[in-house]
């Protein structure tokens with residue numbers, strides 16, 4: 074039984090901004106048995122197209138899906154789990170937590186100190202530029218969400234300042250191929266969670282600076298600067314109505330350049346070794362290696378900005394997302410409110426997770442990761458059920 078508080082593909086319908094397209098190319102957006110079959114395998118889906126794909130995938134299983142059913146509590150019992158929902162209670166031996174990694178936007182606590190004259194939005198409340206007051210916008214965070222919203226707001230004619238912390242820089246295409254083709258073909262996306270040097274870090278890595286556009290354009294900080302977006306350092310505090318920014322902008326940009334070049338070097342080595350692979354996209358050889366220009370950082374980026382001056386009318390927080398487990402009454406969260414699990418096997422008998430970053434592989438963070446992850450996790454789950462001697466007293470909904 075699949076319980077969903079909203080509709081099928083709820084997050085894609087209701088929790089994304091209007092212009093968003095996936096950053097993974099169409100041929101990479103696959104669900105078990107559902108592949109992109111349209112005319113543009115190298116393009117990027119709109120939200121309506123993602124919803125259509127998820128609906129197509131869910132159609133044969135709709136008999137097991139209960140939409141409009143909010144899970145408000147999951148408790149461990151002697152014979153499994155007691156699941157309390159807005160439509161009654163359910164007893165079950167196993168529960169798979171597939172409630173998503175991005176249920177709530179993250180914001181620093183000093184957001185409370187932003188003067189009330191400045192409107193604050195998040196990636197969940199932002200829809201399009203027309204809903205913002207005229208005037209300056211401070212976008213906070215330079216990962217996929219932040220760079221996309223900064224570009225869109227700048228194109229709307231507003232002065233945009235972008236506060237840049239740690240980020241992952243990537244070109245949209247490299248040596249003539251989508252950079253995510255390289256991740257797939259070179260085997261990086263198949264790297265297993267138990268083979269990574271620093272799994273905690275891999276799981277916390279910000280999303281890459283990528284955008285899916287028909288032009289396949291790169292949206293890094295250089296592209297934003299050339300559009301007129303002002304770059305400042307990481308937003309560290311609010312004092313007396315002033316936003317204070319870190320002086321480390323140059324360092325975070327150098328680090329992102331270094332890591333990008335290291336990754337591109339891995340691609341080059343793979344290609345030089347005669348690498349072949351990749352499960353899709355347009356075929357053909359790769360172009361020769363192409364060096365990328367370092368990130369251009371302003372000589373003296375502003376270190377503070379007076380939020381009471383009227384220069385900034387809106388702050389858009391693009392500082393990441395987090396899961397919401399407030400309904401989970403099983404003690405399986407760590408001090409950072411993240412689920413304790415080993416490749417989706419949660420630290421409580423019969424409890425599993427899917428759909429979390431680097432759950433079992435690097436690609437778990439993306440839609441294309443679910444097929445392999447689900448196979449592995451469900452194999453463990455069926456083994457658990459086969460060996461579980463507990464007797465379930467009441468497996469049916471008791472409304």
Ligand SMILES: Cc1cc2nc3c(=O)[nH]c(=O)nc-3n(C[C@H](O)[C@H](O)[C@H](O)COP(=O)(O)OP(=O)(O)OC[C@H]3O[C@@H](n4cnc5c(N)ncnc54)[C@H](O)[C@@H]3O)c2cc1C
Nearest residue numbers: 077078083084095096097143144172173175428438439440
């Ligand atoms: C802004 C953004 C852009 C992204 N872009 C891409 C991309 O380009 N390509 C890509 O491959 N991936 C992308 N991702 C990642 C992608 O969202 C995930 O890989 C995928 O959505 C995971 O699916 P899921 O079903 O596990 O989680 P979700 O899509 O989050 O679905 C979880 C579902 O659980 C429901 N739920 C939550 N709590 C409860 C509850 N208590 N009771 C009942 N139901 C509940 C929610 O309503 C939701 O429908 C993006 C994510 C974000 C946030």
